[in-house]
Amino acid sequence: MRNITIIGAGHAGLQLGIGLLRQGHHVTIYSNRTADEIAKGKILSSQSMYNLAVTQEREQGLLFWDDSCPPIQGMHVRAGKEDAGVMIDFRTRMPEGQSVDQRVKIPHWMNEFELRGGTLRIQDVDIPLAEQLAEQSDLLLVATGKGELGQLFERDAARSQFAAPQRITALTYVHGMIPREDFGAVNINVNPGVGELVHFPGLTLSGPCDIINVESIPGGPMDRWSSVATPEEHLALTLELIRTYFPWEAHRFEHVRLTDDNGILAGGVTPTVRKPVGTLPSGRSVLGIGDTHVLNDPMTGQGSNNASKGATMLMQAIAAHGEQHFDRAWMQRVADANWESAQWSARLTNTMMAPPPHVLNILGTCQGSPKLAQQLAAGFNDPRTMASWYFDEQGAQRMIDACTEVLAEV
Numbered sequence: 001m002r003n004i005t006i007i008g009a010g011h012a013g014l015q016l017g018i019g020l021l022r023q024g025h026h027v028t029i030y031s032n033r034t035a036d037e038i039a040k041g042k043i044l045s046s047q048s049m050y051n052l053a054v055t056q057e058r059e060q061g062l063l064f065w066d067d068s069c070p071p072i073q074g075m076h077v078r079a080g081k082e083d084a085g086v087m088i089d090f091r092t093r094m095p096e097g098q099s100v101d102q103r104v105k106i107p108h109w110m111n112e113f114e115l116r117g118g119t120l121r122i123q124d125v126d127i128p129l130a131e132q133l134a135e136q137s138d139l140l141l142v143a144t145g146k147g148e149l150g151q152l153f154e155r156d157a158a159r160s161q162f163a164a165p166q167r168i169t170a171l172t173y174v175h176g177m178i179p180r181e182d183f184g185a186v187n188i189n190v191n192p193g194v195g196e197l198v199h200f201p202g203l204t205l206s207g208p209c210d211i212i213n214v215e216s217i218p219g220g221p222m223d224r225w226s227s228v229a230t231p232e233e234h235l236a237l238t239l240e241l242i243r244t245y246f247p248w249e250a251h252r253f254e255h256v257r258l259t260d261d262n263g264i265l266a267g268g269v270t271p272t273v274r275k276p277v278g279t280l281p282s283g284r285s286v287l288g289i290g291d292t293h294v295l296n297d298p299m300t301g302q303g304s305n306n307a308s309k310g311a312t313m314l315m316q317a318i319a320a321h322g323e324q325h326f327d328r329a330w331m332q333r334v335a336d337a338n339w340e341s342a343q344w345s346a347r348l349t350n351t352m353m354a355p356p357p358h359v360l361n362i363l364g365t366c367q368g369s370p371k372l373a374q375q376l377a378a379g380f381n382d383p384r385t386m387a388s389w390y391f392d393e394q395g396a397q398r399m400i401d402a403c404t405e406v407l408a409e410v
């Protein structure tokens with residue numbers, strides 16, 4: 001049995017912590033907020049989770065919302081301009097995913113962690129305390145997301161494509177949306193040069209809801225969030241932008257209302273990759289996981305998926321390490337394995353910030369090729385599957401040819 005400490009009780013820290021309890025380890029998690037504060041606080045994310053990550057959580061006995069959370073069963077992509085209408089339009093089914101409000105999921109997991117024998121401490125960990133924890137533990141993990149302790153981890157300039165937010169994301173949780181007639185979908189709407197509207201069904205404190213992401217290009221016509229003062233103004237601006245820039249979707253939003261006054265959020269994320277093995281002033285090594293390692297823009301919904309997949313991978317690595325010392329070389333190997341997977345979600349997300357011509361070609365071809373549309377949706381679920389085709393012109397053309405040949409044969 002090892003003595004493992006995790007700083008940060010978010011998606012990555014809790015999924016890993018609960019999994020390590022199952023392996024018989026002594027696990028302590030530090031959180032700077034209580035479960036009650038999280039449940040009563042503002043929304044934290046839109047947390048759309050695709051099938052691969054959700055399945056791992058289910059297998060780990062951590063998915064408590066299968067009966068109450070409306071499923072995400074596919075993807076519907078549209079691109080257009082307000083004056084020209086929709087130019088690209090395709091939809092495809094996906095294996096089921098779901099989005100459970102982190103104000104529901106995280107407090108439930110905190111409780112579950114304690115019920116299963118974990119020690120949860122409510123304290124904001126600073127560097128001196130991190131030193132103490134590193135000394136007392138066989139392994140210290142930092143899962144503080146965007147929190148300040150992330151400064152222990154140097155920005156990896158070679159792997160970080162941007163130095164500033166590429167979108168201002170405004171999240172709004174609503175009831176009263178007119179449902180789709182076919183299936184619960186991640187609806188992705190692109191207005192080139194202006195931004196995106198992404199929305200999908202989810203589960204919040206007051207039951208099933210719809211979760212709206214308006215992604216505004218900084219300095220563009222939708223970047224008006226700094227003047228919003230109240231939840232009512234936030235909803236009003238969301239609806240105005242949808243009517244103006246995504247009119248083809250507007251009818252579904254006609255009767256929506258906020259789920260609660262805390263069901264809103266607006267801000268920007270600078271997509272950042274950090275060097276995941278940090279050094280405390282004493283020279284001790286700590287391993288960063290989840291957003292502490294790879295922080296993406298929310299647009300493609302990859303961060304929670306990464307946190308979840310990374311936690312699963314780390315659980316396996318810790319089990320395989322037996323009673324050996326968790327030294328810096330081990331931490332680096334584990335982090336490299338995480339990057340092997342997470343780099344593709346970062347590349348997918350960064351590519352969507354300003355799609356190059358070959359990606360526009362892929363999106364345009366998806367409209368007439370269900371096979372290609374399925375490949376794209378599979379890539380959101382597991383971006384590793386895109387490695388050989390999505391990121392360069394030749395690969396894209398090969399995939400387009402293969403998928404359209406299949407279409408011709410049908």
Ligand SMILES: Cc1cc2nc3c(=O)[nH]c(=O)nc-3n(C[C@H](O)[C@H](O)[C@H](O)COP(=O)(O)OP(=O)(O)OC[C@H]3O[C@@H](n4cnc5c(N)ncnc54)[C@H](O)[C@@H]3O)c2cc1C
Nearest residue numbers: 008010011012032045046047048125145147290291303304
């Ligand atoms: C607007 C928005 C929309 C998003 N939408 C999606 C989506 O649709 N799909 C998706 O997959 N991902 C999405 N994400 C990303 C996703 O929410 C994150 O990637 C995921 O929550 C990261 O998990 P984590 O455990 O690494 O960090 P977090 O969930 O941020 O958890 C970190 C925890 O550590 C605590 N903490 C911080 N500092 C300290 C400290 N010093 N001491 C103790 N505790 C500390 C924090 O309070 C927090 O509870 C979105 C993110 C944003 C901002």
